[in-house]
Amino acid sequence: MQSVESLVRRVRAQGGKVTAQRMLIWRALEGDQTHPTAEDLYTRLKPLLPGLSLATLYNTLNELVEWGEVRRFDAGDGHIHYDPDCSPHAELVCLQCHTIVDAPAHIARPAIPAEIAGFRIVLRSEQFFGICPTCQAKSDAGSAAYPA
Amino acid sequence: MQSVESLVRRVRAQGGKVTAQRMLIWRALEGDQTHPTAEDLYTRLKPLLPGLSLATLYNTLNELVEWGEVRRFDAGDGHIHYDPDCSPHAELVCLQCHTIVDAPAHIARPAIPAEIAGFRIVLRSEQFFGICPTCQAKSDAGSAAYPA
DNA sequence: TTCTTTGCAAATCGTTTGCAGCATG
DNA sequence: CATGCTGCAAACGATTTGCAAAGAA
Numbered sequence: 001m002q003s004v005e006s007l008v009r010r011v012r013a014q015g016g017k018v019t020a021q022r023m024l025i026w027r028a029l030e031g032d033q034t035h036p037t038a039e040d041l042y043t044r045l046k047p048l049l050p051g052l053s054l055a056t057l058y059n060t061l062n063e064l065v066e067w068g069e070v071r072r073f074d075a076g077d078g079h080i081h082y083d084p085d086c087s088p089h090a091e092l093v094c095l096q097c098h099t100i101v102d103a104p105a106h107i108a109r110p111a112i113p114a115e116i117a118g119f120r121i122v123l124r125s126e127q128f129f130g131i132c133p134t135c136q137a138k139s140d141a142g143s144a145a146y147p148a
Numbered sequence: 149m150q151s152v153e154s155l156v157r158r159v160r161a162q163g164g165k166v167t168a169q170r171m172l173i174w175r176a177l178e179g180d181q182t183h184p185t186a187e188d189l190y191t192r193l194k195p196l197l198p199g200l201s202l203a204t205l206y207n208t209l210n211e212l213v214e215w216g217e218v219r220r221f222d223a224g225d226g227h228i229h230y231d232p233d234c235s236p237h238a239e240l241v242c243l244q245c246h247t248i249v250d251a252p253a254h255i256a257r258p259a260i261p262a263e264i265a266g267f268r269i270v271l272r273s274e275q276f277f278g279i280c281p282t283c284q285a286k287s288d289a290g291s292a293a294y295p296a
Numbered sequence: 297t298t299c300t301t302t303g304c305a306a307a308t309c310g311t312t313t314g315c316a317g318c319a320t321g
Numbered sequence: 322c323a324t325g326c327t328g329c330a331a332a333c334g335a336t337t338t339g340c341a342a343a344g345a346a
Contacts, residue, residue: 017324123276
Protein backbone atom coordinates (compact mmCIF):
# COMPACT_ATOMS: atom_id res chain seq x y z
CA MET A 1 0.00 0.00 0.00
CA GLN A 2 1.19 3.49 -0.79
CA SER A 3 1.48 6.17 1.87
CA VAL A 4 -1.60 7.67 3.47
CA GLU A 5 -0.70 10.98 1.87
CA SER A 6 -0.85 9.53 -1.63
CA LEU A 7 -4.20 7.93 -0.82
CA VAL A 8 -5.47 11.34 0.22
CA ARG A 9 -4.32 12.72 -3.12
CA ARG A 10 -5.92 9.84 -5.00
CA VAL A 11 -9.30 10.25 -3.32
CA ARG A 12 -9.31 14.02 -3.84
CA ALA A 13 -8.32 13.56 -7.48
CA GLN A 14 -11.35 11.38 -8.11
CA GLY A 15 -13.70 13.80 -6.39
CA GLY A 16 -13.97 11.70 -3.23
CA LYS A 17 -13.85 12.88 0.37
CA VAL A 18 -11.23 12.27 2.99
CA THR A 19 -13.32 11.22 5.97
CA ALA A 20 -12.26 10.37 9.51
CA GLN A 21 -13.25 6.72 8.88
CA ARG A 22 -11.06 6.35 5.80
CA MET A 23 -8.11 8.00 7.49
CA LEU A 24 -8.46 5.74 10.51
CA ILE A 25 -8.59 2.60 8.39
CA TRP A 26 -5.71 3.71 6.15
CA ARG A 27 -3.55 4.51 9.15
CA ALA A 28 -4.38 1.18 10.74
CA LEU A 29 -3.41 -0.68 7.60
CA GLU A 30 -0.23 1.30 6.94
CA GLY A 31 2.65 -0.98 7.85
CA ASP A 32 0.36 -3.62 9.33
CA GLN A 33 1.96 -7.05 9.14
CA THR A 34 -0.66 -9.04 11.02
CA HIS A 35 -2.73 -10.00 7.94
CA PRO A 36 -6.00 -9.10 9.67
CA THR A 37 -9.53 -10.10 8.71
CA ALA A 38 -12.31 -7.51 8.50
CA GLU A 39 -13.45 -8.58 11.96
CA ASP A 40 -9.94 -8.20 13.37
CA LEU A 41 -9.77 -4.64 12.11
CA TYR A 42 -13.26 -3.88 13.35
CA THR A 43 -12.59 -4.93 16.93
CA ARG A 44 -9.30 -3.05 16.80
CA LEU A 45 -10.76 0.20 15.43
CA LYS A 46 -14.21 0.30 17.02
CA PRO A 47 -12.87 1.61 20.36
CA LEU A 48 -10.97 4.37 18.55
CA LEU A 49 -14.06 5.56 16.65
CA PRO A 50 -17.13 4.10 18.36
CA GLY A 51 -19.48 5.14 15.57
CA LEU A 52 -17.60 3.07 13.00
CA SER A 53 -19.76 0.51 11.21
CA LEU A 54 -18.70 -2.77 9.67
CA ALA A 55 -20.31 -1.72 6.40
CA THR A 56 -17.99 1.26 6.14
CA LEU A 57 -15.01 -0.90 6.93
CA TYR A 58 -15.95 -3.32 4.15
CA ASN A 59 -16.53 -0.45 1.75
CA THR A 60 -13.12 0.98 2.47
CA LEU A 61 -11.33 -2.35 2.28
CA ASN A 62 -13.02 -3.18 -1.02
CA GLU A 63 -12.05 0.09 -2.62
CA LEU A 64 -8.45 -0.43 -1.50
CA VAL A 65 -8.46 -3.86 -3.12
CA GLU A 66 -9.93 -2.42 -6.33
CA TRP A 67 -7.25 0.24 -6.36
CA GLY A 68 -4.61 -2.48 -6.05
CA GLU A 69 -3.46 -1.01 -2.73
CA VAL A 70 -4.31 -4.07 -0.65
CA ARG A 71 -4.23 -7.78 -1.39
CA ARG A 72 -6.82 -10.30 -0.15
CA PHE A 73 -6.08 -13.94 0.43
CA ASP A 74 -7.64 -17.08 1.86
CA ALA A 75 -5.58 -18.57 4.65
CA GLY A 76 -7.58 -21.78 4.49
CA ASP A 77 -9.30 -20.97 7.79
CA GLY A 78 -12.49 -19.85 6.07
CA HIS A 79 -11.71 -16.16 6.60
CA ILE A 80 -10.50 -13.57 4.13
CA HIS A 81 -7.32 -11.83 5.22
CA TYR A 82 -6.05 -8.47 4.01
CA ASP A 83 -2.43 -7.49 3.44
CA PRO A 84 -1.31 -3.96 2.59
CA ASP A 85 2.07 -5.30 1.49
CA CYS A 86 1.84 -6.00 -2.25
CA SER A 87 5.57 -6.46 -2.77
CA PRO A 88 6.76 -9.91 -3.83
CA HIS A 89 6.80 -12.07 -0.73
CA ALA A 90 5.21 -15.24 0.59
CA GLU A 91 3.14 -15.96 3.67
CA LEU A 92 3.69 -18.88 6.00
CA VAL A 93 0.36 -20.20 7.26
CA CYS A 94 0.01 -22.68 10.12
CA LEU A 95 -2.55 -25.38 9.33
CA GLN A 96 -3.26 -25.92 13.01
CA CYS A 97 -3.45 -22.53 14.73
CA HIS A 98 -3.83 -20.40 11.57
CA THR A 99 -0.99 -18.12 12.53
CA ILE A 100 0.23 -16.14 9.52
CA VAL A 101 3.68 -14.59 9.20
CA ASP A 102 5.63 -13.22 6.26
CA ALA A 103 8.33 -15.52 4.92
CA PRO A 104 11.88 -14.19 5.29
CA ALA A 105 13.17 -12.13 2.38
CA HIS A 106 15.59 -14.81 1.14
CA ILE A 107 12.56 -16.98 0.29
CA ALA A 108 11.19 -14.38 -2.12
CA ARG A 109 11.21 -15.97 -5.50
CA PRO A 110 13.29 -14.50 -8.29
CA ALA A 111 11.73 -12.05 -10.69
CA ILE A 112 9.00 -13.49 -12.87
CA PRO A 113 8.19 -12.43 -16.42
CA ALA A 114 5.79 -9.50 -16.79
CA GLU A 115 3.83 -11.76 -19.11
CA ILE A 116 3.03 -15.46 -18.71
CA ALA A 117 1.01 -17.46 -21.22
CA GLY A 118 -0.33 -14.22 -22.62
CA PHE A 119 -1.47 -12.94 -19.21
CA ARG A 120 -0.17 -9.49 -18.26
CA ILE A 121 0.83 -10.00 -14.62
CA VAL A 122 -0.29 -7.32 -12.18
CA LEU A 123 -0.12 -8.95 -8.76
CA ARG A 124 1.22 -12.11 -7.18
CA SER A 125 0.25 -14.04 -4.09
CA GLU A 126 2.03 -16.99 -2.53
CA GLN A 127 1.37 -19.05 0.56
CA PHE A 128 3.20 -21.92 2.19
CA PHE A 129 0.99 -24.02 4.43
CA GLY A 130 2.60 -25.99 7.21
CA ILE A 131 3.05 -26.35 10.94
CA CYS A 132 4.45 -23.48 12.97
CA PRO A 133 7.16 -24.01 15.60
CA THR A 134 4.68 -23.65 18.45
CA CYS A 135 2.31 -26.27 17.10
CA GLN A 136 5.20 -28.61 16.32
CA ALA A 137 6.20 -28.43 19.97
CA LYS A 138 2.62 -29.25 20.99
CA SER A 139 2.51 -32.16 18.52
CA ASP A 140 5.73 -33.62 19.85
CA ALA A 141 4.08 -33.84 23.25
CA GLY A 142 0.95 -35.55 21.85
CA SER A 143 0.20 -37.35 18.62
CA ALA A 144 1.48 -35.80 15.42
CA ALA A 145 -1.29 -34.76 13.05
CA TYR A 146 1.13 -34.07 10.20
CA PRO A 147 4.08 -36.44 10.72
CA ALA A 148 7.25 -35.55 8.86
CA MET B 149 -5.18 -35.77 -5.26
CA GLN B 150 -4.36 -39.44 -5.14
CA SER B 151 -6.19 -42.00 -7.25
CA VAL B 152 -9.80 -42.88 -6.57
CA GLU B 153 -8.66 -46.38 -5.65
CA SER B 154 -6.43 -45.09 -2.87
CA LEU B 155 -9.27 -42.92 -1.59
CA VAL B 156 -11.45 -46.02 -1.45
CA ARG B 157 -8.76 -47.73 0.59
CA ARG B 158 -8.39 -44.73 2.88
CA VAL B 159 -12.10 -44.51 3.62
CA ARG B 160 -12.41 -48.23 4.25
CA ALA B 161 -9.36 -48.15 6.52
CA GLN B 162 -10.97 -45.54 8.73
CA GLY B 163 -14.24 -47.43 8.93
CA GLY B 164 -16.01 -45.16 6.47
CA LYS B 165 -18.30 -46.11 3.62
CA VAL B 166 -17.78 -45.85 -0.10
CA THR B 167 -21.03 -44.30 -1.26
CA ALA B 168 -22.20 -43.47 -4.76
CA GLN B 169 -21.99 -39.74 -3.88
CA ARG B 170 -18.37 -39.90 -2.78
CA MET B 171 -17.36 -41.94 -5.81
CA LEU B 172 -19.09 -39.49 -8.12
CA ILE B 173 -17.38 -36.48 -6.55
CA TRP B 174 -13.98 -38.16 -6.45
CA ARG B 175 -14.24 -39.18 -10.09
CA ALA B 176 -15.32 -35.67 -11.07
CA LEU B 177 -12.33 -34.16 -9.28
CA GLU B 178 -9.79 -36.67 -10.55
CA GLY B 179 -7.74 -34.86 -13.16
CA ASP B 180 -9.99 -31.81 -13.12
CA GLN B 181 -8.08 -28.70 -14.17
CA THR B 182 -10.96 -26.22 -14.19
CA HIS B 183 -10.53 -25.09 -10.54
CA PRO B 184 -14.27 -25.36 -9.89
CA THR B 185 -16.27 -23.82 -7.05
CA ALA B 186 -18.71 -25.91 -5.04
CA GLU B 187 -21.54 -24.50 -7.15
CA ASP B 188 -19.71 -25.39 -10.37
CA LEU B 189 -19.40 -28.99 -9.26
CA TYR B 190 -22.99 -29.10 -8.08
CA THR B 191 -24.47 -27.99 -11.40
CA ARG B 192 -22.14 -30.40 -13.17
CA LEU B 193 -22.97 -33.41 -10.98
CA LYS B 194 -26.61 -32.85 -10.14
CA PRO B 195 -27.84 -34.22 -13.51
CA LEU B 196 -25.70 -37.34 -13.06
CA LEU B 197 -27.16 -38.09 -9.61
CA PRO B 198 -30.34 -36.05 -9.21
CA GLY B 199 -30.65 -36.80 -5.50
CA LEU B 200 -27.29 -35.20 -4.73
CA SER B 201 -27.47 -32.40 -2.18
CA LEU B 202 -25.16 -29.44 -1.80
CA ALA B 203 -24.59 -30.35 1.84
CA THR B 204 -23.13 -33.70 0.83
CA LEU B 205 -20.92 -32.03 -1.73
CA TYR B 206 -19.57 -29.62 0.89
CA ASN B 207 -19.03 -32.46 3.34
CA THR B 208 -17.04 -34.42 0.79
CA LEU B 209 -14.99 -31.43 -0.36
CA ASN B 210 -14.17 -30.50 3.23
CA GLU B 211 -12.98 -33.96 4.11
CA LEU B 212 -10.77 -34.00 1.01
CA VAL B 213 -9.24 -30.69 2.09
CA GLU B 214 -8.67 -32.02 5.62
CA TRP B 215 -6.99 -35.09 4.18
CA GLY B 216 -4.68 -32.85 2.16
CA GLU B 217 -6.05 -34.33 -1.08
CA VAL B 218 -7.47 -31.08 -2.41
CA ARG B 219 -6.36 -27.46 -2.12
CA ARG B 220 -8.72 -24.50 -1.68
CA PHE B 221 -7.93 -21.00 -2.83
CA ASP B 222 -9.51 -17.58 -3.20
CA ALA B 223 -9.39 -16.30 -6.78
CA GLY B 224 -10.39 -12.85 -5.63
CA ASP B 225 -13.85 -13.20 -7.18
CA GLY B 226 -15.53 -13.89 -3.86
CA HIS B 227 -15.77 -17.63 -4.48
CA ILE B 228 -13.68 -20.46 -3.07
CA HIS B 229 -12.14 -22.66 -5.75
CA TYR B 230 -10.96 -26.24 -5.34
CA ASP B 231 -7.97 -27.82 -7.02
CA PRO B 232 -7.14 -31.53 -6.79
CA ASP B 233 -3.63 -30.83 -8.09
CA CYS B 234 -1.41 -30.29 -5.05
CA SER B 235 1.87 -30.49 -6.95
CA PRO B 236 4.02 -27.35 -7.11
CA HIS B 237 2.49 -25.07 -9.70
CA ALA B 238 0.96 -21.60 -9.95
CA GLU B 239 -2.42 -20.39 -11.15
CA LEU B 240 -2.94 -17.47 -13.50
CA VAL B 241 -6.07 -15.54 -12.53
CA CYS B 242 -7.66 -12.89 -14.74
CA LEU B 243 -8.73 -9.85 -12.72
CA GLN B 244 -11.43 -9.02 -15.25
CA CYS B 245 -13.18 -12.24 -16.29
CA HIS B 246 -11.89 -14.42 -13.42
CA THR B 247 -10.64 -17.09 -15.77
CA ILE B 248 -8.20 -19.41 -14.00
CA VAL B 249 -5.59 -21.51 -15.75
CA ASP B 250 -2.50 -23.34 -14.55
CA ALA B 251 0.77 -21.58 -15.29
CA PRO B 252 3.09 -23.45 -17.66
CA ALA B 253 5.52 -25.84 -16.00
CA HIS B 254 8.58 -23.67 -16.65
CA ILE B 255 7.12 -21.06 -14.29
CA ALA B 256 7.11 -23.51 -11.38
CA ARG B 257 9.48 -22.12 -8.82
CA PRO B 258 12.57 -24.03 -7.82
CA ALA B 259 12.45 -26.37 -4.86
CA ILE B 260 11.94 -24.64 -1.54
CA PRO B 261 13.30 -25.77 1.81
CA ALA B 262 11.18 -28.29 3.71
CA GLU B 263 11.43 -25.91 6.62
CA ILE B 264 11.18 -22.10 6.61
CA ALA B 265 11.46 -19.94 9.71
CA GLY B 266 10.73 -23.00 11.81
CA PHE B 267 7.57 -23.90 9.87
CA ARG B 268 7.43 -27.45 8.53
CA ILE B 269 6.08 -26.90 5.00
CA VAL B 270 3.29 -29.22 3.91
CA LEU B 271 1.57 -27.45 1.01
CA ARG B 272 2.17 -24.48 -1.24
CA SER B 273 -0.16 -22.24 -3.17
CA GLU B 274 0.72 -19.53 -5.66
CA GLN B 275 -1.36 -17.23 -7.79
CA PHE B 276 -0.49 -14.60 -10.37
CA PHE B 277 -3.24 -12.04 -10.90
CA GLY B 278 -3.37 -10.19 -14.18
CA ILE B 279 -5.21 -9.72 -17.44
CA CYS B 280 -5.82 -12.67 -19.74
CA PRO B 281 -5.23 -12.42 -23.50
CA THR B 282 -8.95 -12.24 -24.26
CA CYS B 283 -9.56 -9.35 -21.87
CA GLN B 284 -6.47 -7.54 -23.16
CA ALA B 285 -7.95 -7.70 -26.63
CA LYS B 286 -11.21 -6.26 -25.32
CA SER B 287 -9.34 -3.51 -23.46
CA ASP B 288 -7.43 -2.54 -26.56
CA ALA B 289 -10.74 -1.87 -28.23
CA GLY B 290 -12.01 0.25 -25.32
CA SER B 291 -10.34 1.95 -22.37
CA ALA B 292 -7.63 0.05 -20.54
CA ALA B 293 -8.56 -0.72 -16.94
CA TYR B 294 -5.05 -1.89 -16.04
CA PRO B 295 -2.67 -0.03 -18.35
CA ALA B 296 0.77 -1.55 -18.75
C1' DT C 297 -28.30 -55.51 11.81
C1' DT C 298 -25.29 -51.66 12.88
C1' DC C 299 -23.52 -47.43 12.18
C1' DT C 300 -22.07 -44.08 8.70
C1' DT C 301 -23.79 -41.00 5.36
C1' DT C 302 -27.39 -38.83 3.04
C1' DG C 303 -31.05 -35.27 1.90
C1' DC C 304 -33.80 -31.83 3.33
C1' DA C 305 -34.67 -27.58 5.44
C1' DA C 306 -33.68 -24.41 8.82
C1' DA C 307 -29.98 -21.93 10.95
C1' DT C 308 -25.74 -19.40 10.68
C1' DC C 309 -22.09 -16.48 9.31
C1' DG C 310 -19.70 -13.06 6.73
C1' DT C 311 -20.65 -9.57 3.52
C1' DT C 312 -23.55 -6.33 0.80
C1' DT C 313 -27.25 -3.12 0.04
C1' DG C 314 -30.92 0.68 0.56
C1' DC C 315 -31.79 4.77 2.37
C1' DA C 316 -32.10 8.94 5.36
C1' DG C 317 -28.99 12.04 7.80
C1' DC C 318 -24.44 14.06 8.09
C1' DA C 319 -20.03 16.13 6.96
C1' DT C 320 -16.50 17.30 3.52
C1' DG C 321 -14.91 20.30 -0.08
C1' DC D 322 -24.73 24.01 -0.22
C1' DA D 323 -24.18 19.98 -3.13
C1' DT D 324 -22.54 15.55 -3.23
C1' DG D 325 -20.27 11.66 -1.46
C1' DC D 326 -20.00 8.94 2.75
C1' DT D 327 -21.70 6.99 6.92
C1' DG D 328 -24.51 4.15 10.08
C1' DC D 329 -28.13 1.40 10.72
C1' DA D 330 -30.73 -2.56 9.85
C1' DA D 331 -32.53 -5.52 6.70
C1' DA D 332 -31.26 -8.46 2.80
C1' DC D 333 -28.34 -11.70 0.79
C1' DG D 334 -25.68 -15.78 -0.61
C1' DA D 335 -22.59 -19.27 0.55
C1' DT D 336 -21.75 -22.77 3.87
C1' DT D 337 -23.06 -25.54 8.02
C1' DT D 338 -25.97 -28.09 11.05
C1' DG D 339 -29.84 -31.17 13.09
C1' DC D 340 -32.28 -34.98 12.43
C1' DA D 341 -34.94 -38.81 10.46
C1' DA D 342 -34.47 -42.03 6.71
C1' DA D 343 -31.49 -44.75 3.53
C1' DG D 344 -27.86 -47.91 2.44
C1' DA D 345 -22.97 -49.83 3.03
C1' DA D 346 -20.51 -53.32 5.57
